[in-house]
Amino acid sequence: MSFNENLFHQIKVEGRSTDALFTVPKQYTNLSYLSTGAQGIVVKAYDTVAQEQVAIKKIIHPFLTTMTARRTYREFVLLTTMKHPNIIMLKNAFTPHQSLEDFDDIYVVMELMNYNLSQDLKPSNIVVNDKCILKILDFGLARKIETGE
Known part of the structure; x- marks a missing residue:
């Protein structure tokens, strides 16, 4: 190269x-x-x-x-x-x-x-209220991003 x-x-x-x-x-x-x-x-x-x-x-x-x-x-x-x-x-x-x-x-x-809060982000883990405000839920797989340090 x-x-x-x-x-x-x-x-x-x-x-x-x-x-x-x-x-x-x-x-x-x-x-x-x-x-x-x-x-x-x-x-x-x-x-x-x-x-x-x-x-x-x-x-x-x-x-x-x-x-x-x-x-x-x-x-x-x-x-x-x-x-x-x-x-x-x-x-x-x-x-x-x-x-x-x-x-x-x-x-x-x-x-x-700094964080990957949801390694399981999918439509069923996103909720919306009557004002169209989105929220992410289910952080069971959340991880701090490792920097190798």
Whole structure:
């Protein structure tokens, strides 16, 4: 893989079951593992430009199948169009790849949250009152996000 070494650096992140190599702009430092999901790996990082902690999701092989391409596209459309204080905010998105032949990963930078309050979020765990105020219930699977520290 080729990338611009003046703009990007590679950082090995030790995960729970596997290690991952992140190629990120040099403004992102102090990467530490947070979680692994269906689409990729999420780390905590420090953004030296914005001077704040962020979450970086590495989407691995986003265009491998039609289904993964659709999921990736859907996530980008939703994150870029939905603006609400209760929806995670997209801060940046990038790929370090310089050619289509190498294009294999997409990185999504989002605001960092400290807790995953519902690992069982589904329609039956969301209730609404007569004033259309939504509330989330059933926190039996709630977990503090581990930072690897």
